[in-house]
Amino acid sequence: MRTLKLTACALALGLGATAAQAEISGDTVKIGVLNDQSGLYADLAGKGSVEAARMAVEDFGGTVDGKKIEILSADHQNKPDVGSNIAREWIDVDGVDVIVDVPTSSVALAVSKVANEKDTAFIVSGAATTRLTNDDCAATTVHYTYDTYALAIGTGKAVVEEGGKSWFFITADYAFGHSLEEDTSAVVKENGGEVLGSVRHPLSSSDFSSYLLQAQGSGAQVIGLANAGTDTTNSIKQANEFGIVQGGQQLAALLMFITDVDALGLDVAQGLTLTTGFYWDMNDDTRAFADRFAERMNGQRPTMVHAGVYSGVMHYLKAVSEIDDDGGKAAVEEMKKLPIHDFFAPNGKIRADGRMVHDMYLVQVKSPDESQGEWDYYNVVRTIPGDEAYQPLSKSTCSLVKQ
Template identity: 85%
Template sequence: MAACAAAFSLAAGAAQAELSDDVVKIGVLNDQSGLYTDLAGPGSVEAARMAVEDFGGTVNGKAIEILSADHQNKPDVGSNIVREWIDVEGVDVVVDVPTSSVALAVQQVTSEKDTAFLVNGAATTRLTNEDCAATGVHYTYDTYSLAIGTGKAIVEEGGDSWFFITADYAFGHSLEEDTSNVIKENGGEVLGAVRHPLSSSDFSSYLLQAQGSGAKVIGLANAGSDTTNAIKQANEFGIVQGGQSLAALLMFITDVDSLGLDVAKGLKLTTGFYWDQNDDTRAFADRFSERMNGQRPTMVHAGVYSSVMHYLKAVAETNDDGGKAAVDQMKKMPVNDFFAQDAEIRADGRMVHDMYLVEVKDPSESSGKWDYYNVLRTIPGDAAYQPLSESRCPLVN
């Protein structure tokens, strides 16, 4: 009798699950006017639209809608948008959110409001450590995986002394710290660091300090136009010609396109996706490119598509778009698509998948525009991300 009652209770709970407001609303929040526009921006909105269309446009007969907004790389702006989205617009899941300081602020709001949060553009490992949330999934990459990929590879090749030029906010701090740990664990040393404001145009003083340090490697712990500006100015100063090398610790294919192969050739970087890996990645990239005036997708764009599709599958399975309910179901299902194979979402919210160490081609190797990478090696997911045993996330026993 007790077993029957328990079974009836579970069935009743499942029957009561429903989609709020009879619609699933997806809010894509990112930088649409600043230094991270190309790597996320309108491309992430388009990737989310593609996922919704491919899913069929409805979940269990209910419509799917997409909203988007520009957070201007400001935590207060981002958190206020999300709060209004949830309270007024009925948004059920927030997606993308590059700029780690904004993502951390948004995760506080989505956690309070039981709203799913799929992080694709932000990188800080705080999102799955001390600031983790039961409603959050860190999907595409993080600073630990970048350090394990690029930092370790360069140290192993003899680049054993480093000086960092670091973006002065949560992402830059996390990337510098994680890479410094990898450098020291592999027998290298960090000679110093200097921090710059977000969206800097003049890197001359920072580059001169790095040059004066005598470090073999200048680590760029920044992203977007901050990275490309630093590389362009380093090239003008003749820093590489003088014997030092540059390590772009977070770089996207759109950055390489902006720099050109003459400037970017030989740079090693770590990515979670390259459009020219196989038939499936090329098929997605071709469709994306048709909608984005020829641009190939970054790993953020690919991650947005994959995470939205995985979320919609979870909601369809449970008929529940509550944040924790949806994320709990996402954790139960493996991810198998063009972006990741046999990947999983752990208890801390980290989506564990393979990463790739690549090298930017010499112009003579490239067959044309967007043919930019040689894939040097695959970094298995269990090696690419912080071990769960080291997690500081309260959700992990």
């Protein structure tokens, strides 16, 4: 009898300890939106991502199991040390439970390490490197919106199939650019093309003349732009000024956002093929979200990064509500169990490596004559199923994946 009582007490203590561990820390769920708010990625992420996170919190109801939700935001200035320092302070001092967005792959890699060390969830929308779901994967990180593999499978493969067999890359000299060039080069070669060379430029460059001249001199049919934001728009503007396309070479913008097209104008951007994880004018649900977003953002339509932030925050809050626990590993584990079905990802799922798998879209920029109005910029060429768009799990080098 005494043994049974002791066993019952032990079980009660064990259950009590488990219940104590599963809780909302500080009685508040704090979301930190960390991104570039003043530099070359400010339009594609920036304040728009903060607004998208606010929209998700409002739509969720403003609380999780009766506990309030707060949003913080900061500018990481595209510097890994700045980003990781903000992340540490947010977690240690402010009690932030989840960090979202973080464009600039070098910053995202640094923040992922901090978040994993501190058991804090990290939902990446803006960064692209596949290292986040390969060698640098973490149990607390979800790579949500897109990556360089999907961009290469979409744009790179389409351009090669259309006859663009020889390539020269103009590449941003940091983790994202390197990853995008590597993944696209592999796709080009697998589909019968060749890479004639590449040149790398510093982040946030203003003068691309020397890089463009090297690309022009290579004689490559395709100049692959493995950069993003204003680096991409500046590359395209200056290529247009040099008459590169008129001279017979093709530009392949390997990562381009609708805000970039808006900045360039259809006269310059028309005909470009690109890959995106979201387009605002796909259906009634995407248009409804975009209309609400535009009301808050002076008419700007959301990029795939903004849409991914909304969806990622909403999915995180659902997971926390399910388990009544905002611990990083626990929340991400629950996120991986729950299916995703919303305007951004009608058939989304999060794999063991942290990759959120969803459909991507190959689109072509409309001509001025085709466009029916503001932000009517894309013709959707094809839907790329999620299982085709992303690296197969069997090829993952992530330590979380059981081979």
